[in-house]
Amino acid sequence: MTDDHLADRPADSQVPFFFHSYGQTHSGSAGSRAPDNRQEQFHDLLSQFVLQLTTHDATTPVGFLDQHIPLGGEWEKALKEALATCRVFVPVYSPQYCVSTWCGMEFDGFVRRQTEHRRSEPYTVSAIVPVLWTSPGRFTLPEAVQPFQYDGPDLDQDYQLMGLRGLMEAGKWRVYRRTVWRIAERIVDVATAARLRPCDVSLFDDLRNVFAPRTQGDS
Template identity: 40%
Template sequence: MLEDPRRGEPRSSVQQPYGFLSYGRTPHVPESDRPPDDRLIRFHSKLTDDLMELTDLDAKIPAVYLDRRIPLGSAWEDELKRRLARCQVLVPVLSRRLFTSEWCALEWECFQRRQQLHRERGTFTRNAIVPVLWNPLRPDEIPRPYSDLQYTHQDFGDDYPTVGLLGLQTHGRHKTFNKVVYQLAQKIVEVAVSARLEPCDPSVFDDLFDSLNGSAGEEH
C-alpha cells in the first residue's frame, strides 16, 4: 500500500474559495469586437484549472473568485464581503486600472483588516497576498502598498517581469504564459497552506463599504 505523501502535513484545501482576484475593469470599447477583460478571463480560467489539479477543492465552489458584475446594491455587497471574509489568498492583478480603482482599494483594505485580526489573535504566520503582474510596469509606476510586495517572481523567468501576463498573451507566448500561470497557482497553494488565514465575520467590513458608498464611487 502506498504511503500518503501528505500524511502529517496540512491539507491543501484550507478554505474555499482559495483566492480572490482583485482587478481594475477595462471599459467596453464600441469599436472593438473583443469583450472587455477577455484576456483576464482567460487567465482566470487557466488559473482555476491549475488550482483544481493542485488541490482537492470542491468544484461547486470557485477556486478563485472573480467578480464580473457591476455593483447593484446590498445583495452584491453582501456577497463580496462573504468572499473577502473567507478567501485564503488575495490576488491583486497589478495594472494602472487597479491602482486607480476605488473598489480594488476597498478589497485591499478589507483583506488587510482581516489579516490584522489574525495578527491580534497571535496566529499570523505570513502575508497572504500574491500579486500578479498584468501590464509591463516600472517600479516607480507601482504605488504603495502594492510596491511593498514581491511581484516580479524572478523564478518565473525573464519574460514575465518584462511584459507581464497580458504581454505574454498579446505576443503569442502561450507556452510561457501557461508555465507562469501554473507557477502562480503553485505559489497561491503554498501561501494558502502556510498562512492558514482564518475567516472572519463579514460585518467587520461594514464601515469600509459605508465609507465608499458615501463617496461618488465608480464601476468596479
Template identity: 40%
Template sequence: MPDHTPRAMVQEPYGFLSYGRNPESPESYEPPDELLVRFRGRLSRHLRELTDLRAGIDAVYLDKEIPVGSAWKDVLKDRLARCQVLVPALSPRLFSSKWCALEWECFERRQQLQRDRGTFIRDAIVPVLWAPLRPDEIPPPYSEVQYTHRDFHADYQRLGLLGLYGLGRHTTANGIAFQLAQTIARVAVMARLEPCDPGLFDDLFDSMNGSAGEEHDA
C-alpha cells in the same frame, strides 16, 4: 515552530482575483477583460489539479460571476471574508480603482485581526504582474508585496502577462499561470488565514456610496 500542515477543511475559494475593469470598446467585439477571464480559468484549473478543492467550488473568485439581482455587496464581503489568498492583478486600472483599494483594505483588516490574535504567520497576498510595469510605477501598498520571483521567466517581469499574451507568447504565459497557482496553493497553507465575519467590512462598503446593481469599479 509554525504549523504548515494542511487543514482538514480549507476555506473557499482559494483566491480572490482583484482587478481594474476595462471599459467597453466600440472598436472591438471581444468582451472587455476577456484575456483576464481566460487567465482566471487557467489559474483555477491548475489550482484544482494541485489541491483537493471540492467540485463545484470556486478556485479563483472573479466578481463578473455575481448573479443578476443578487445583493452583490454581500457576495463580495462574503468572498473577501473566506478566500485564502488575495490575488491583485497589477495594472494602472487596478491602481486607480476605488473598489480594488477597498478589496485590499478589507483583506488587510482581516489579516490585522489575525495579527491581533497573535496567530499571524505571513501575508496571504500573491500579486500578478498583469501589465508591463516598472517598479517605480507600482504604488503602495501594492509595491510592498513581492510580485516577481527568480524562478519565473525573465520576460514576465519585463512584459507582464498582458504583454506575453499580446505578443503570442502563450506557452510562456501558461507556464507563469501554473507557477502562480503553485504559489497561491503554497501561500494558502503557510498563511493559514482564518475566515472572519463579513460584517467586519460593513463600514468600508458603506463609505463607497454605491447602490445595488451598480458596477463596482473606479
C-alpha cells in the same frame, strides 16, 4: 497510498481558495465598464491549476471573480463574503487596478483581515500574492501595495518585463502557461503557510480606498 505533501494542503471547502482582484477597463461610451475576456481567460486557467494542486471541492468555484456573480445577485454582499473567507488575495496589477476605487477598498479589506488574524497569530506569512498584468513600467504602484513583492527567481524574465497580458498579446503561450502554473503553486503554498481564518463581514463596514493619495489630516 498517502501523500504527506498533499496532506499538509488546505482541505476541501465551499469557500473560494483565492480572490481575483483586478481593475476593469472602460468602453468608449460614458465611461461604462466592459468585460475583460483576457482576465476571465487567466482566471479560468489559474482555477484549473489550483484545482490540480489541491483537494478543493470542484463542485464550487475555486476562485472568486466578480464577473461570475449570478445576474440579480447582491454584488457587494457576495464580494465582501468572498473577501472574508478566501484563503489568498490575488491583486492583478495594471494601470486600471492602481486607480480603481473598488480595488483600493478590496485591498483595504484583506489587509484588515490579515491584521485581525495576526492579533493571535503574530508570525503568520502574508496571504497576498500579486500578479503583473502589464509591464511594471506602465504604472505606479500605490504606496499601500508596495510592500508586497510581485517578482521572484522562479518567474520568467519575459513575464517580469511584460506581465501576463503582454505575454498573451506577444503569443508567448508556453511562457504564459508556465507562469500561471508557478503563480498557482505560489498561491497554494501561501495558503498552506498562512492558514488565514475567516473574519466577520462587519469588519468591512467602512472600507476606504487605500490607493487614493493621502490628504493633509489623514491618519
